Amino acid sequence: MPPLTASAAPRADAVADITLPADYDLAGTLGVLARGKQDPTIRFTHDGVWLAYAAAEGLVSLRLTARRGPHGTTVHARLWGPGAASALAGLPRLLGVEDDWSAFDDPGFQATLPPLVSRPRRLHPGLRLPATGRMVDALVPAVLEQKITTIEARYSWRYLVSRHGSPAPGPAPAGLKAAPSPEQWRRIPSWEWHRAGVDSKRSGTILRVCGAASGLERLAAAEPGDGLAAKLCSVPGIGPWTAAETTQRTHGDPDSVSVGDFHLAAFVGYALTGRKTDDAGMLELLEPWRGHRQRVVRMLVLSGFRKPAFGPRLAPQDHRFH
Template sequence: MALTGSAVRAIGLGRVAPVSRRLTPPERYAFGASLGSIQARHSDPCVRVSASELWMAARTPDGPGTFHLELSAGELVATAYGPGEDWLLERADAIAGLRDDVSGFPALAKAHPLVHRLARTFSGLRMPATGLVFPRILRAILEQKVTGVEAGRAYRKICRKFGEPAPGPADLLLPPDPAAIAATPYWAFHPFGVEQRRTQTLLRAAREADRIERCADSAEATRRLTALPGIGPWTAAEVVRVAYGDPDAVSVGDYHIPNTVAWGLAGEPRATDERMLELLEPFGGHRGRVCDLLAHGGIGAPRFGPRMPIRSFARF
């Protein structure tokens, strides 16, 4: 196992202990805010994130594993369990967001006073790159055109149906195996609250999961994803921003983000995707980072009209 930083495998009483790795975070590192995107909202059976601790179950190329990251005394300690432990520890710095290159962003941020202020306020934010594509595809497809509550409910049910106990002490479930998803008929997802359109998109993605997981970078993954019927730029951006740590990925087609960007950068309460991209143009290479900063800064456009209703397709 080729690791940067320090890695140890303690041996005692004839038993091999979990392998660990120690990392040095950047100044003012915001642990929970940086890693929160790895966890699905409204309870995640596969991931737990707090202000100083991450537990994540994963299906790695080497087999199942559980990854633990803890911020303690100014140091990050990564520990892993199961056959996938070496793969997870090799990526520990990426999962923590320590490979996120922010060196050129402060100069770009000066293009707008609000972005400049937010960049300084949240200078400890980093974007994780888990290297785990299909779990994020699953979440993103379930989040298409529905409320977060609906998507979270479906995600939990699917994980509990197709997940398996993860190695280690955290009582997590492994994310669903794409092969198991691909082998399931579309109508079996109806009781989980997922209608035929999203289910068929999910089945296509599950069948292509091996090819997508092998993509070398965010650009290649985006091309492969958007070539699948039912997956557009919004879904692809949601995936590559977390799986590859792409700081330029913008969720075009989002219900709220264009308005947030327009309100924060131009004082306009409503905007199209085209207007959003126009306002983000000065921040090329970091457009997704700007959207994240606006969200962390609590920037939101004025709301008009009713909220989207929460439905249950399982009852239809």
């Protein structure tokens, strides 16, 4: 693990430098954490990437900037708030330091990949899979995204976090917020869920997640895989898709596939074979690259490939008056 150096006013402010390979892509690595361009919890600005969240000892604002030098890329981190010191320990995993692509990048493995996968990897050699370790913060937006359009889900997340989240400490950009804590989620009144366009099934699942928050957060230390997914799915309302979308972000799981996604199976099918397929067909197509299936999917997305646009679309629904 690269060395961390820190100087801090106790529990208030900290500074750290982490050295990564010269081709490291900070914005590309952290981009998967954003729920749209207007996500209140993360900002990509001219002076770096800003995040706000609750660390072990309290709220923290984190500003990250990357600078290339003769010995690699140095990511400079500045942290404000009572959780600043405790957030330092999670920085390497957040930046994807522990995400090892060496087997994926091995020439022999690369030779097995189609151009729609190998070419984007050559163009994005510094991409890593981040691991936040924050289970509830990843589960809630994934639940909001269940069976609705992306536009609807992003609006719901933005509305709820903006109104019920906590202002970021320190000199953060205006409007940067930490997502509500489990206690704050539980205090949101029913009419606010309706105004956010969230039906009772999804809000009920979020409340169950918050009720089990202490146990769920302990899963951040678990190894990714079927066992972890099964534990997440033990919460009523959490299925394989939600579990996969969560562990991709909390654990940087390189093999997690979002089975049950409205578009993904067809996208993968068309990209790899020119034909539409279902979830079982998608998993069969990805099987030769087991252990790296999420990496393959990420590269397909970065390739710019678009599946044919035909057939019915999932229409937005208005839950406010139901």
